[in-house]
Amino acid sequence: MPLLLISTGEVSGDLQGGLLVAALYEEARRRQLPLKVVALGGPRMQAAGAQLLANTAGLGAIGLVEALPLLLPTFTTQARVHRWLKQQLPDGVVLIDYMGANVKLGLKIKSLPRKVPIFYYIAPQEWAYQLGDGGSTRLIGFSDQILAIFPQEASFYAARGAQVTWVGHPLLDTLEPLSSMAQARSALKLPAEAPVLLLLPASRRQELRYLLPAMAAGLALVQRRRPELEVLVPAAQPGFEPVLERALRQAGLRGRVIPADQSDQLKPQLWAAADAALTKSGTVNLELALRGVPQVTAYRLSRPTAFLARQFLRLNVEHISPVNLVLEERLVTELLQQQLTPESVAAAVEPLLLPNSPERQRILEGYDRLRQRLGDPGVTQRAAATILDSLAPC
Numbered sequence: 001m002p003l004l005l006i007s008t009g010e011v012s013g014d015l016q017g018g019l020l021v022a023a024l025y026e027e028a029r030r031r032q033l034p035l036k037v038v039a040l041g042g043p044r045m046q047a048a049g050a051q052l053l054a055n056t057a058g059l060g061a062i063g064l065v066e067a068l069p070l071l072l073p074t075f076t077t078q079a080r081v082h083r084w085l086k087q088q089l090p091d092g093v094v095l096i097d098y099m100g101a102n103v104k105l106g107l108k109i110k111s112l113p114r115k116v117p118i119f120y121y122i123a124p125q126e127w128a129y130q131l132g133d134g135g136s137t138r139l140i141g142f143s144d145q146i147l148a149i150f151p152q153e154a155s156f157y158a159a160r161g162a163q164v165t166w167v168g169h170p171l172l173d174t175l176e177p178l179s180s181m182a183q184a185r186s187a188l189k190l191p192a193e194a195p196v197l198l199l200l201p202a203s204r205r206q207e208l209r210y211l212l213p214a215m216a217a218g219l220a221l222v223q224r225r226r227p228e229l230e231v232l233v234p235a236a237q238p239g240f241e242p243v244l245e246r247a248l249r250q251a252g253l254r255g256r257v258i259p260a261d262q263s264d265q266l267k268p269q270l271w272a273a274a275d276a277a278l279t280k281s282g283t284v285n286l287e288l289a290l291r292g293v294p295q296v297t298a299y300r301l302s303r304p305t306a307f308l309a310r311q312f313l314r315l316n317v318e319h320i321s322p323v324n325l326v327l328e329e330r331l332v333t334e335l336l337q338q339q340l341t342p343e344s345v346a347a348a349v350e351p352l353l354l355p356n357s358p359e360r361q362r363i364l365e366g367y368d369r370l371r372q373r374l375g376d377p378g379v380t381q382r383a384a385a386t387i388l389d390s391l392a393p394c
Contacts, residue, residue: 001035002092003035003036003037003038003090004035004036004038004093005037005038005092005093005094006021006037006039006040006050006091006093006094006095006096007096007098008041008045008055008056008096008097008102009056010057010098011057011203011204012097012203012282012284013056013057013096013097013098013122014042014043014044014057014353016096016097016170017039017041017042017044017050017096018042018044018046018048018120019048019049019173019378020094020121020175020383021035022048022049022380022383023380024037024384024388026384027381027385031388033300033388034382037049037051037211038050038051038084038090039052040052040056041055041056041103042055042057042203044117045234046296052081052082053081056098056101056109057237057359064242070127078105081105081273085108085109085112086353089114090115090116091116091117092116092117092119093106093117093118093138094111094120094388095118095119095143095231097123098124099124102120102139103139103142105139106120106139106142107141109142110141110142117145117391118143119143119378119386120139120143120146121149121383123143123148123157125156126144127152127157128148128318140157140160140161142160144148144390145163145386145390146162146163146164147167147387148164148165148166149167149168149169149170149197150326151166152326162353165376165386167375167379167382167383167386168374168377169379170376170383171374172290172375172376173377173378173379173380174287174376175291176268176292178269180272181272181273182270183229184269186270187269188232188266188270188273190299194228194229194230195223195226195229195276195353196230196232196274196275197229197230197231197232197275197278198232198233198276198277198278198282199219199231199232199233199277199278199279200234200236200277200279201216201233201235201244201279201280201281202216202236203236203241203280203282205237208257210301211280211299211300212243212244212247213247214298214300214340214342215278215333215340215345215350216247216251217251217345218342218343218344218345219345219346220342221345221346222343222346222349222350223253223254223355226353229353230255230256231254231255232255232256232270232273233248233255233256234262234263234266234267235257235259236263237260239283240260241259241260242385244257251366258270258297271287271288271293272291274293274294275294275352275353275355276295276298276349276353277293277294277295277350278298278345279298280297280298281298281299281320281321281322283322285297286374287325289323289367289370289371290367290374293331294352294359294360294364295363296332296335296345296348297320297321297332297333297334297335298334298335298336298345299334299335299336299337300336300384301337319334320335320336322380323367323370327366327369327370327373331362331366334365348363
């Protein structure tokens with residue numbers, strides 16, 4: 001029976017990993033191929049059928065300083081994987097994003113006596129956040145094939161000698177039809193005519209600290225001018241709910257926190273009900289775009305991390321929202337570092353709540369162009385078939 005090891009971290013990695021695990025098992029059944037998937041991931045991957053070596057969904061941080069508390073659990077997880085590798089070798093390895101840990105794992109597997117095919121699916125966005133004079137491409141040295149989800153990603157790695165297949169973006173496979181706005185609002189017990197905004201501040205705990213206060217305070221300003229505004233706040237991870245509730249109270253913002261164990265299930269209704277969203281930077285930006293929800297993106301690092309990134313890593317960032325990165329233009333407003341203030345949040349969000357505002361229409365038109373650049377549906381099936389083709393002799 002072929003054995004696959006899949007490694008990822010953070011909430012977004014678990015989301016994409018879960019979609020891939022499901023596609024791998026579906027493709028294996030179609031081929032009548034027995035398959036076992038062992039994973040470093042989270043509950044979505046486990047629900048799709050993977051056996052978890054460790055839960056890494058919470059091991060995510062942006063920034064050098066912010067990552068320090070995660071060093072011990074990360075090292076503990078790596079030691080567990082190394083022990084597992086001594087007991088059995090997988091027939092293939094799939095690495096999903098999560099650059100620091102996955103580069104170490106890739107180099108470790110590359111050094112093993114028996115060759116194990118290594119796929120990098122959803123490679124770190126080096127093509128966008130280039131360090132120094134062109135980006136670090138260590139993963140090319142150990143990856144047998146990069147399954148790219150963005151066209152720019154495919155071009156970046158192909159130009160540097162990697163074996164690359166562009167499969168398209170996996171979110172295209174999640175676009176089941178939504179209910180109408182009226183139906184969604186009725187199901188969520190929302191007023192039919194009130195403006196509705198999604199607040200999506202964090203998938204990592206540090207983001208609650210750095211982003212949430214200014215975001216909540218800005219929406220409170222909007223709500224004072226428009227008391228009918230409804231704010232929905234889905235919790236991305238269990239345990240976030242008390243922090244979200246407290247931040248809303250402190251800001252004087254009336255909103256509804258949706259528990260993490262309900263957020264995934266309610267996601268289609270949330271997308272359908274919303275007029276706009278205020279969100280952190282990440283995969284969720286593309287989800288909102290594909291669902292036609294105008295958005296404002298915000299992000300802030302700690303001052304020490306921002307200083308280190310500018311002075312020593314020479315981090316060169318033109319855009320931070322994946323929407324803007326793919327389109328190579330500033331379609332979605334980005335509020336970064338000191339630009340993230342309650343006043344700037346309110347100024348950027350309010351026009352998106354007006355049905356026929358030029359700002360809203362410009363974003364919706366841009367979303368149409370974005371969809372055309374993300375490929376065609378069937379992404380996870382194409383990725384799964386490519387991976388299983390390499391296991392055929394096993």
